[in-house]
Amino acid sequence: MNYILFAIRSALADFARNKGRTLLTSLGILIGVLAVVLLTAFGLGLKRYIGNQFESLGANLMIIMPGKKETMMRGGGLMGGIKFDEKDATKLARIKNITHLAPMFAKSAANISANGKTEIIDVIASNEEVSAVMNLEIEEGRLLEKRDIQKGAKVLVIASTYAKKFYPTVSEALGKSLDIEGQSFKIIGITKSKGGGGMGGDVDANVYVPFKSTVVFNPEKKYFAIYFKVDNKENIPAVTEEVKKILGKRYDKDAFSVMEQTELMNSISSIFNIVNTVLIAIAAISLVVGGIGIMNIMYVTVTERIKEIGIRRALGARKNDILLLFLVEAIILSVLGGLLGLLLSYAIVLLIQPLFPAYIDISAVILALGVSSLIGIVFGVFPAKKAADLSPIDAIRYE
Amino acid sequence: MISLSNINKEYKLDHDVVFHALKNITLTIKEGEFVAIVGPSGSGKSTLMHIIGLLDEPSSGTISFGNQQISKVTDDTLSTLRSEIVGFVFQQFNLINKLTILENILLPTVYARKKLDFNPEEKAHYLIKRFGLEGKERSYPNKISGGQQQRVAIARALIMNPKFILADEPTGNLDTKTGKEIIKLLTELNQQEKITIVLVTHDPTIALLARRTIKIRDGEIV
Known part of the structure; x- marks a missing residue:
């Protein structure tokens, strides 16, 4: 020693x-x-x-996406393939155990500006159910409501962390407007931040707008994915079967996949x-x-x-x-x-x-x-x- | 005290050619003796020195120190015996330049296996004083004169209380005057402190200062 x-x-x-x-x-x-x-x-x-990120979305969240599950698991298939429409959404919403259903269109990496500042954020165009599906909690103002969706009102909901990037305080941001790729939208609600870093895919880095307000970006009026919540974990297999049956009538069974979020997270x-x-x-x-x-x-x-x-x-x-x-x-x-x-x-x-x-x-x-x-x-x-x-x-x- | 009997050392050169460096060397060195081993280069005196200094083992024959007989021992045992039995003084001084004078003198105690019955630091300071090296404790070997370096080497050789000092051409790198001083120092150690000294040299005038001379030529004592 x-x-x-x-x-x-x-x-x-x-x-x-x-x-x-x-x-x-x-x-x-x-x-x-x-x-x-x-x-x-x-x-x-x-x-x-x-x-x-996945945890913040809450339990029993299911996602319908185009493409085969096996290819999706390998990271492919997220682009291209079929797109869903209003008819699919309406039919699926009728399934008994689905509590909330939000068909979504996303304008990825949109330039959003206000007050002389610009940020790159994903714009999610959906219905009033999106708040429940994505577990959004209001901090200031209100969430998207049925009337906003029906009118296709140019209003949006944004997370507090992002609101503060444009305006000094949350209360100041409320009621102000944001410019999405040249279209002006009014901030009606500011949600609590879910935390996380500043990388793409951050749940906070989304603004939520009524589906019809984005026709200019989405002339076909199609959805890239449908998110929904099931009332109980035990009903997930039955609901999945039901969804497959309904969509299977219109699309090839390999053209879409139904996934549970934990499955997606694992992959x-x-x-x-x-x-x-x-x-x-x-x-x-x-x-x-x-x-x-x-x-x-x-x-x-x-x-x-x-x-x-x-x-x-x-x-x-x-x-x-x-x-x-x-x-x-x-x-x-x-x-x-x-x-x-x-x-x-x-x-x-x-x-x-x-x-x-x-x-x-x-x-x-x-x-x-x-x-x-x-x-x-x-x-x-x-x-x-x-x-x-x-x-x-x-x-x-x-x- | 040191006793060699029928020591042979052979080196295999090429295939079947065997070189006999030492042939049937038998000699005894008594405690307190000052012996010079002389011989021209190539005579085998270096080989003999290595065997007496436990740096090498003979091909045959026995060597004993007091009643301790050494034959066919492991490298580790040989190292331990070196640390306890021999104190080396070399022609090139062989101090470690990056260690201070004090550290050089203390180095053998680092490798000691037995518990020391003296305080190494105290003993080192005593030797430093004894050899007129006061004030040089923290100096490095390349900052002091050749004569001083050789005195440090002698202090290092003495720190473990060896059974004898083996000095290999200790004056070879020194001028005549300094060389004489070193020989005088060794003589004093032998006479006053009864330290056994084996001096290996090719210089007959230096050998004359020893009380006994063993001449060696072509691997044999003559």
């Missing part, structure tokens, strides 16, 4: 003498750990974010998981490269210090003492890189958090330190073994 402390002290003294070399060698591990930790942080953040997060794992695996290669850098510099160090090794051996150092001396050095180099990488990723995550919900958990810290010490051991052991196995006589004579 005392000897390990001695080895650590002597390694630190060596690093102090070779600051430049030490930093450059650690840089390899630093970059590797940075890449792995950041990608893990992003992956975790994204997963948690998706989970929150989306499984895609993210795969992508994230692949990215982390690629980043891990840079850790190996960093390890090779350490191995390389340790071989150089051993060669530079052959004479010193010989002297230590003559004074009574055993092979393992020498092995430990160099192994400790390699591990410190590697862990130093790991720590710096961790600190830097933490700083980056803090900087990026307002824009993206990345976060570092304890497993990332353990991973970074564990992996970097493991790299130190794996790549340090060969040079250290070389040092330990030098013949004391040859080593001490080495010039």
Whole structure:
């Protein structure tokens, strides 16, 4: 134990003498750990974010979308295919256990401006049921009502976080107008924020308008999806069958799919998981490269210090003492890189958090330190073994 | 005290060519003796020194220190014995340049396996004083003179209370005057403190200062 402390002290003294070399060698591990930790942080953040988004929509939410479920699960099929119309919506709304049904048209990434400011937000055109389906809660003003829908009134409901991007306060925003792609809409209601970051897909980043008010964007008057809520979880299978039967009369059975939101969430997060794992695996290669850098510099160090090794051996150092001396050095180099990488990723995550919900958990810290010490051991052991196995006589004579 | 009997050392050169570096060496060095081992280069005196210094093992024969006989031991045991039995003084001083004078003197205690019956720091300071190196404790070896470096090396050799000092051409890198001072120091250690000294040299004039000379040529004592 005392000897390990001695080895650590002597390694630190060596690093102090070779600051430049030490930093450059650690840089390899630093970059590797940075890449792995950041990608893990992003992956975790994204997963948690998706989970929150779906949770905020509440239970028993079902979605009818065009396309086969299997293709949708793989992330395809969201575009193109059939579109639904008013006839479908009316028929489906009659199903006994459906409590709320909101057919939707979405104008994605619309330019919304007011008060000299512009934001990119999705416009959801639907009926008065949308508030119940999307779990909207009013903070100021009122939600969309049947009369707004029937008239196709140019009114909208917006989340408080977004309202504040145009007007200083929520109360000031109420009653003011917003410009959607050149069309003027009046803000009639401001909903409570559901939280989350500022990435696309945020439930807050939607404005809700009456379906008929968007004919100019949607001349065919079609819906891209139908969202509905079922009164009870147990009725979901029966309702799904009923929906399939009704829509199956008009469309091919593979042309649309009926999904429960948890199902959709699972399919989306499984895609993210795969992508994230692949990215982390690629980043891990840079850790190996960093390890090779350490191995390389340790071989150089051993060669530079052959004479010193010989002297230590003559004074009574055993092979393992020498092995430990160099192994400790390699591990410190590697862990130093790991720590710096961790600190830097933490700083980056803090900087990026307002824009993206990345976060570092304890497993990332353990991973970074564990992996970097493991790299130190794996790549340090060969040079250290070389040092330990030098013949004391040859080593001490080495010039 | 040091006793070698029928020591042979062979090196395999190529295929079947065997080089006999040492042939049937038998010698005894008593406690408190000052012995010089002399011989031209290539005589086998370095090989003999390595064997006496426990840096190498003989191909055959036995070596013993007091009643401790050493044969066919592991590398670890050999290292431990080196730390307890021998104190080396080299021609090139062989101090570690990145360690201070004090750290260099203390280095053998780091590798000691047995519990030390003295306080290493106290002993190091005593030796520093004894060899006129006061004020140099925190200096680095390359900042002091050759004579001072060799005195540091002698202090390092003495810190573990070895059974003997093995000095390999200790004056080889020093000018004549400084060389004489170092020899004088070794002589003093031998006479006043009864420390056994084995001096390896090719220089007959230095060998004359020892009380006994062992001449070696072509791997044999002559």
